[in-house]
Amino acid sequence: MNETQRLSALEDIRALMARRVRCLDEKDWAGFADCYAEDAVSYSLSASGADATIGARAIADGVSGKLQGIITVHQIHTPEIDILAEDVARGVCPLADILSWEKDGRRHWLRGYGHYRQTFKKIDGSWRISEHHLTRLLIEHGSEEPTPLGAVGPG
Amino acid sequence: MNETQRLSALEDIRALMARRVRCLDEKDWAGFADCYAEDAVSYSLSASGADATIGARAIADGVSGKLQGIITVHQIHTPEIDILAEDVARGVCPLADILSWEKDGRRHWLRGYGHYRQTFKKIDGSWRISEHHLTRLLIEHGSEEPTPLGAVGPG
Amino acid sequence: MNETQRLSALEDIRALMARRVRCLDEKDWAGFADCYAEDAVSYSLSASGADATIGARAIADGVSGKLQGIITVHQIHTPEIDILAEDVARGVCPLADILSWEKDGRRHWLRGYGHYRQTFKKIDGSWRISEHHLTRLLIEHGSEEPTPLGAVGPG
Numbered sequence: 001m002n003e004t005q006r007l008s009a010l011e012d013i014r015a016l017m018a019r020r021v022r023c024l025d026e027k028d029w030a031g032f033a034d035c036y037a038e039d040a041v042s043y044s045l046s047a048s049g050a051d052a053t054i055g056a057r058a059i060a061d062g063v064s065g066k067l068q069g070i071i072t073v074h075q076i077h078t079p080e081i082d083i084l085a086e087d088v089a090r091g092v093c094p095l096a097d098i099l100s101w102e103k104d105g106r107r108h109w110l111r112g113y114g115h116y117r118q119t120f121k122k123i124d125g126s127w128r129i130s131e132h133h134l135t136r137l138l139i140e141h142g143s144e145e146p147t148p149l150g151a152v153g154p155g
Numbered sequence: 156m157n158e159t160q161r162l163s164a165l166e167d168i169r170a171l172m173a174r175r176v177r178c179l180d181e182k183d184w185a186g187f188a189d190c191y192a193e194d195a196v197s198y199s200l201s202a203s204g205a206d207a208t209i210g211a212r213a214i215a216d217g218v219s220g221k222l223q224g225i226i227t228v229h230q231i232h233t234p235e236i237d238i239l240a241e242d243v244a245r246g247v248c249p250l251a252d253i254l255s256w257e258k259d260g261r262r263h264w265l266r267g268y269g270h271y272r273q274t275f276k277k278i279d280g281s282w283r284i285s286e287h288h289l290t291r292l293l294i295e296h297g298s299e300e301p302t303p304l305g306a307v308g309p310g
Numbered sequence: 311m312n313e314t315q316r317l318s319a320l321e322d323i324r325a326l327m328a329r330r331v332r333c334l335d336e337k338d339w340a341g342f343a344d345c346y347a348e349d350a351v352s353y354s355l356s357a358s359g360a361d362a363t364i365g366a367r368a369i370a371d372g373v374s375g376k377l378q379g380i381i382t383v384h385q386i387h388t389p390e391i392d393i394l395a396e397d398v399a400r401g402v403c404p405l406a407d408i409l410s411w412e413k414d415g416r417r418h419w420l421r422g423y424g425h426y427r428q429t430f431k432k433i434d435g436s437w438r439i440s441e442h443h444l445t446r447l448l449i450e451h452g453s454e455e456p457t458p459l460g461a462v463g464p465g
Contacts, residue, residue: 018234079328080332100295147296233388302451
């Protein structure tokens with residue numbers, strides 16, 4: 001692997017991370033599943049510790065189920081990615097996610113901050129996520145009376 | 156176009172996006188206008204649907220007018236950019252923007268999340284925005300009594 | 311310096327910026343100090359104007375002291391970086407930082423937005439920060455009663 005190939009891999013993996021969260025926030029679940037290797041393993045935080053979900057389709061089904069009726073915004077900040085071989089990479093991607101939903105006449109929100117820690121594999125010419133962990137730094141949350149935007153816009 | 160030229164174009168367009176929002180937040184309107192092609196078209200959300208503004212100068216004038224007296228922070232998160240030819244590219248850039256202003260003795264704020272969807276052209280050796288759309292995922296807003304920072308700093 | 315070397319330098323400096331804030335937020339102070347040149351100069355805002363701290367170790371000690379007992383999240387958004395020579399670069403990195411701490415039974419928070427303006431030097435094959443300035447666009451802050459997360463989760 002020469003330096004140009006390493007630089008291309010970095011660009012492609014960043015674009016993959018951006019595509020994954022765009023699909024997530026636009027609820028394009030086929031596009032979201034396509035970001036994962038078929039046998040990908042995703043670990044998510046749960047009340048009872050880390051649970052593993054296996055397979056691109058199962059990961060997409062799990063996430064789409066959890067986020068039904070919730071507006072989400074996921075942000076990927078400047079990451080650290082190491083290209084370990086022509087077809088294997090590892091990365092730490094800082095993320096923020098905002099969730100917003102209505103319940104009992106109030107708007108509820110949650111803002112989380114942390115890191116995706118991932119392994120990537122290049123399969124048939126395309127980089128995909130093969131392992132996915134989420135670690136958290138901070139979660140903020142709250143709720144409020146919904147108010148119309150028009151009344152407070154900056155004019 | 157070889158791979159190194161594609162990689163250079165990606166770097167240059169990211170730097171353009173970063174420069175555009177720095178100029179915006181520092182209210183450097185000449186620098187902001189310079190990020191657009193002379194005949195650029197910018198579509199912005201308005202109460203009555205999408206309005207088009209045509210021309211780098213008109214776009215800068217429109218934005219500077221709207222943001223008078225308002226502190227702004229625009230963040231560009233990891234984007235997806237496709238280099239379509241040596242001098243044409245298309246991109247989806249996730250963005251967050253925070254607006255903050257005072258009115259009637261209160262601090263008002265608005266936090267928006269969405270995507271810039273843009274076409275870029277390389278003109279006389281420099282990439283510029285030729286078409287600019289904004290789509291929104293979520294807008295949050297509120298107001299509060301201003302309090303001095305000194306009293307609550309983490310020490 | 312050819313174009314591939316310039317592109318490599320851009321990648322390496324972005325990774326340095328990402329590593330610096332990951333170390334900061336995970337309170338890895340040895341890793342944080344390692345991001346700076348031994349004779350680095352860091353200017354930080356203080357009540358009495360800009361103060362300079364000199365030396366990687368002194369910078370890390372100063373920051374770690376200030377942030378004791380505080381959860382931090384630092385985000386690096388798309389930056390502008392100029393490679394001036396094979397071993398010298400300059401950059402403007404947009405940043406957001408969130409601080410969260412408890413005091414007198416309340417959760418206090420501060421959210422800051424601004425730019426890191428930095429000079430980088432390549433020393434013994436590794437890019438490091440040699441000069442570091444912080445400029446601010448906006449600081450938001452507040453406090454609230456802590457509430458358990460479980461009661462409000464979207465799931």
